[in-house]
Amino acid sequence: MPPGALTDERDVREAYSAHAPELYGFAVRSLGDSGLAEEAVQETFLRAWRAGERFDPQIGSLRTWLFAILRNVVIDLGRARAARPGVAEKGIEPSVEPFDEALLSWQIEEAMRRIGEQHRRVLVETYYRGRPYAEVAEELGVPEGTVKSRVYYGLRALRVVLEEMGYED
């Protein structure tokens, strides 16, 4: 059994407090239903615990491993629903493609939530809303150079957060 394996109930509790908010947030975002998301997160931690001896932190982070399990859970949920249209309340795509795309979106959005408000604000205004820097600067009551520098530090902060989250290009 590799050191750091998830064998104890305490290990699972720790893993839960560290990663459940993210897994749940993502599950809600991708499944579009909080009940289903709860089900998926519960199943993810149960499977993680059952397979806990196989988890090796040398190979990958706990977070990555949990997301990989969640991915299988979501696929199983989708299959089960596809097989039983009578029971399905809301359709989920059983395909994997949307999962990976949704995960990518969610990671960037989560990183955006974690950077400072000032940084997020200028990225939203200049990038997502495509507004001119001068206009944004006036609205914020700061020089245009400050908006530019916030854009720079905002992207840097985003990079750091994505790295912390174990994001791989």
Place this chain on the structure above:
Amino acid sequence: MKTDECRHWKEELGAYALGHLSREDRTRVEAHLEGCAACRAEADSLIGVARQLPHADPAQFGPAPEPPPELGKRIAATIGSERRAQRRRRQWRFGLGFGGAAAAAAAAAVLAIFVLGGGEGGEPEQHVAFNTLPKGVKIGATLKPQAFGTEIHMYVKGIRSGTLCRVYMRGPDGRDVSAGTFRYRWGGDSDATLAAALDLSRAEALVVHAGRRTFVAPLDRGATTDRNSPQEEEST
């Protein structure tokens, strides 16, 4: 100073990476990048981040939903009871010398005893036997009231290995509350411990979807014996 000069250029690099600079400014920045490896590396890295931005939806930048507090408790309770069941199994195997090829039979035997033997602390458990089943298939369950809802020990035998089983408890309003999923593995332990966030006293039925088949066992509310008359539902 080189660093001060780079600081000025670097602050342009965000807008540069996003493609927001005027043509003139872009040309000036690129001229600097030609001669400055550090700024070039920084620009490349920021362009990498900028490329990811289209994947995000700015409408989602608000606070993410938090998992409900009872979710963690429910998971901990399920794992706790699964662990207890595991220990019990291990004790049995050790004591009776089961092993290897006899593992499946062992699991079945232990489960039968476990189901018939009742709970640990004398809490009223309810045993559910699905009687009307296809030939060779056995499904049974023990339901135990818990603070979080109901703990469910499922026992399945005789269905195709790898079949995904989904278990629900039907509430008084006819809605099915999920108790989770498990896979039937031939040759392995064919039981599973699950949990549903519904009080046993309020549950109307136990519903098991095994692959494409659906089995429903109506529960006798408050009963502790298996007086039920389970039936198979037509599934579409």
